[in-house]
Amino acid sequence: MTDTIFDLNVGDFWGIMVRFAITLVYLLILLRVIYFRYSRNEMSFFIFFSMGIMIFFLGTMMHVVYFEIGMAFGLFAIFHILRFRTKTFPVKDMSYMFTTIGLSLINSLKLIKFPLLGLLIFNSLIILSAYLLELFLSKSKVDSYYLIYDNMELLKSDKKQKILNDLSDISGKEIFRYKILSMNCRSKVARLEIFYKT
Secondary structure: OHHHHOOOOOOOHHHHHHHHHHHHHHHHHHHHHHHHHHHOOHHHHHHHHHHHHHHHHHHHHHHHOOOOHHHHHHHHHHHHHHHHHOOOOOHHHHHHHHHHHHHHHHHHOOOOOOOHHHHHHHHHHHHHHHHHHHHHHHHOOEEEEEEEEOOHHHHHHOOHHHHHHHHHHHHOOOEEEEEEEEEEOOOOEEEEEEEEEO
16 A cells, blocks of 8 residues: 555556646646737636646546546536626636636546547647637727717717717727717717727
8 A cells, every 4th residue: 555655657647747738738828828918817817727727637536536426516516606706707708717627627538549649639729719719809809988979969860970970080080889878968968988999
């Protein structure tokens, strides 16, 4: 018994370490190179990275030790409770969280009769997909700000193109959409949210 405590050649220890190194590399590419470049959210970067490491080792241990199905459901229930006890994440951050969990779980599996190159291709496809989606979003990024608009007559006329041209002249940006948030008939002004591409 004591002989096997310090013997790292027992079981699949080195195989796990190789898969962990692969996971670290791909998590760094996904979160540091892609996510952080476009989001600049240090706290989420820390959360996702540490979550990825923990998910990897949890997934690995599920195959190494006897793990009842009830315990697995209990773990997911804990994650579910944490989700509702913490602040709400934006949809994009939730997508990165799901990608981090998926990447770590895929790499934690001991795939029998499956080449390591195949695992690397799967990881690369996930990373490439995330990068292409970020590239697409950055090209079609829409920003908005609020504006107090005093041309009520034009607003009432519902001539959309003229209103957009007027808003573009006022803001100095190419406005393609607007939303009326509130109207004050007494002071004859409206509060608008105007949208433009950055």
